[in-house]
Structure formats: C-alpha cells, structure tokens
Amino acid sequence: MNWTAILTAYQLQTEEIEQVTDRVYKIKSNSQSFALKKSRLTRDDLGRWQAIQQYLQEKQILGFVPVYLTKMNHSFVESDSDFYYLMPWIEEQYLDQPVDEYATVVHAIGRLHAATMDYHDLQSVKQNKAVTEQQFQRELSLHREQMLRFVRYFEAKRFMSPTELQICMYYRDMEQVFNQLERWQDVYLDVLDDTDKMKYTLCHGNIRPSHYVATGTHTFFLNWEDAFMTSPTYDLAHYYQYLCQFHDCDFLKMTESFSIYCRYIDLSDYEKALLALQLLSPVKWLELISATTHPRRNSSNLQQSIQIEQEYRKLLLALDFQEYIYQTLQLSQTEDLY
Structure with missing residues (x-):
C-alpha cells in the first residue's frame, strides 16, 4: 500500500492512522475521522460498484454511507493492484437501553x-x-x-x-x-x-x-x-x-x-x-x-x-x-x- 499516494489523492493531513481490521483503517485528519477500506473489488467489479454508489445517492437511501471523491473526482484509489475507498467514520453508540x-x-x-x-x-x-x-x-x-x-x-x-x-x-x-x-x-x-x-x-x-x-x-x-x-x-x-x-x-x-x-x-x-x-x-x-x-x-x-x-x-x-x-x-x- 502506498500511503502517500492515497492520502494525497484524498488531500488528507493525517494526525493518526489506526488499523481496525485487516481491511479497514481509521484515519484522523483535521479533527475528523474517516474510514479507509481496502476493498475486494476487481477491475471488472468497479463499474457495477460505482453504479450502485450513484444509485444509492440518487435515491437518498436512509442509512447509506457515501464515499468521498478524490481530488480527481474518482470514487476510489488504486494502489498495488488493490482498490481503496474513503468514507466517513460512523461511531457505534452504546446506549443504556438494550437494543434488539x-x-x-x-x-x-x-x-x-x-x-x-x-x-x-x-x-x-x-x-x-x-x-x-x-x-x-x-x-x-x-x-x-x-x-x-x-x-x-x-x-x-x-x-x-x-x-x-x-x-x-x-x-x-x-x-x-x-x-x-x-x-x-x-x-x-x-x-x-x-x-x-x-x-x-x-x-x-x-x-x-x-x-x-x-x-x-x-x-x-x-x-x-x-x-x-x-x-x-x-x-x-x-x-x-x-x-x-x-x-x-x-x-x-x-x-x-x-x-x-x-x-x-x-x-x-x-x-x-x-x-x-x-x-x-x-x-x-x-x-x-x-x-x-x-x-x-x-x-x-x-x-x-x-x-x-x-x-x-x-x-x-x-x-x-x-x-x-x-x-x-x-x-x-x-x-x-x-
């Protein structure tokens, strides 16, 4: 993974990078948190995936987490033959009342x-x-x-x-x-x-x-x-x-x-x-x-x-x-x- 190329593409000035899973990283930048995902997408999957992203945004689906565009208006970054995309970090809330x-x-x-x-x-x-x-x-x-x-x-x-x-x-x-x-x-x-x-x-x-x-x-x-x-x-x-x-x-x-x-x-x-x-x-x-x-x-x-x-x-x-x-x-x- 080329961290410099990825961070530059999204214009992020990182304060902290935390690996959460083998495919998800939590990035703190400018007092905000982002989720960087190393996807399992192949080149053949990209067109379908991008169409789904656009469809979800057009439909304004409740609960859909959008992906950020790069400075070149791309929805992903390619690095070492893998495709990465960036989303807002959604913090899970733990309430006193049990959740079903x-x-x-x-x-x-x-x-x-x-x-x-x-x-x-x-x-x-x-x-x-x-x-x-x-x-x-x-x-x-x-x-x-x-x-x-x-x-x-x-x-x-x-x-x-x-x-x-x-x-x-x-x-x-x-x-x-x-x-x-x-x-x-x-x-x-x-x-x-x-x-x-x-x-x-x-x-x-x-x-x-x-x-x-x-x-x-x-x-x-x-x-x-x-x-x-x-x-x-x-x-x-x-x-x-x-x-x-x-x-x-x-x-x-x-x-x-x-x-x-x-x-x-x-x-x-x-x-x-x-x-x-x-x-x-x-x-x-x-x-x-x-x-x-x-x-x-x-x-x-x-x-x-x-x-x-x-x-x-x-x-x-x-x-x-x-x-x-x-x-x-x-x-x-x-x-x-x-």
Whole structure:
C-alpha cells in the first residue's frame, strides 16, 4: 500500500492512522475521522460498484454511507493492484437501553428494499415452468444420492473419523431437509401460475454485524461491494443463514423480525417459497462433506468439523423457520378451510 499516494489523492493531513481490521483503517485528519477500506473489488467489479454508489445517492437511501471523491473526482484509489475507498467514520453508540439487533437490522433492510422496490415480469419464468420442474427433480435426486453415497462410504470404514461420524449422525435431519425442499418446490410451482410479477429490489448482498453500524437513530450499512438488484429474499436468506450458524441464535426473535420485515414488503406466496428454497439449499453442506473426502494438505480436521456444525445449524434452524413461513402462506390458510 502506498500511503502517500492515497492520502494525497484524498488531500488528507493525517494526525493518526489506526488499523481496525485487516481491511479497514481509521484515519484522523483535521479533527475528523474517516474510514479507509481496502476493498475486494476487481477491475471488472468497479463499474457495477460505482453504479450502485450513484444509485444509492440518487435515491437518498436512509442509512447509506457515501464515499468521498478524490481530488480527481474518482470514487476510489488504486494502489498495488488493490482498490481503496474513503468514507466517513460512523461511531457505534452504546446506549443504556438494550437494543434488539434482530429488529433494528430488519427495519433497515425493510427500508432499503421498500425505497428501491420495482417489479419483474414472470412471464418467461412461467413459460419455462416444465423445465424448472424437471430441474428441481433432477437437483433434489442428485442431492439425495450424494448424501447417501457419502454416508455409505463413511460407514463402510472400520473406524470413522470424528467428522465422518458427525456427518452420519446428521443424516436423518438431512432427509428432513430434502423432504421439505420437495414440499417447497411443489409450493413454488403451484403459486407460480397465479403470480404475474415478483418484487425486485436493491440487495446489500452481504449483511452481517461487521457490515452495519447501529446508532441511536439509524442503522448504517457498510461495504456495498456485493450489492445488486434481485429478489429481496436474497438479503433475508443471507442474513438469517448468518445468524443461524451460532449457538445463541434466538429463533423467536427471527420470526418476530420476519413479521416486522413484512410490514415493509408484503411478500407473495411465490416470494416466500423462493425464500424457503434459499434457506433450505443443501449445496454448501454437500460441498463441505465432499471436502472431507479430499482433504487439503494444510486443512484442519477441527476447522472442518466446526464448518460442518455451522452449516448443519443453518439447515436445522431453517427447518423450523420454513414451517413458520409456511403458516403465513395464503395457500396454507386456504387449505386449512377444507
């Protein structure tokens, strides 16, 4: 990193530079504080990222932290093939009154999605319904076969490793995941016929505690490097999956936060089915299991076990959460009448 070139580009007279994380620096200059971010952006990402920045400013999104322009009116500085950008430093406020982060963050997600919402026509998706149904069946069959093949491979050994035993113990729960996936695939296909449009919003793309700052009045989202326009369910699925990997995840607060979100965005049955399919996706789980059969030279058995446990927790809580979502469907309420 060429500090002189970066500071000169932003015309900063530094008083102090503090490295906060491996990618974030806090810079004090002229009695103000700034955040310098070493991004993960590639040259191919820059155009999309700059367009997102401009879009957020034009829409005047509440909670968006703008980037400063350089003296050459650029939104970033390149140094040693890395791209850096500068933002105001937002100080997190610690209040005496406890803050419910689940609700706070979902309020912010809801406001973001509501402010950027548009609609996407589903006519082409409906026309390809038969292809989608075949793809669903093929993928689910493949997932089931992969899982069974791994379990048989591990159980055929005289002695299983702790990680292999861990995977085999979770086989019955994974069967439940596959069964619920099949149910939601049917729901998706059933409600597709009666759905003409789906909501289309700007999604942050990577919502987690390190990417937002909660103050007394607003929640500010940071790091828009993964932002793009898609179904609002993408942000919800990503955020809930992140929460679910931890042992102290509060399921009740998850369901309450989902109700809060639906006050901002009234998700259709089609979109709820899409959310459930995203939450129940076993792709990452199967990738982790596959990695145990072809361990890397420097891989740690303990780290593998932790990753498998975290992914298992995501899917286990997804099983409970999808049942809650199912009870909110208009389809399920109609079925209950008969």
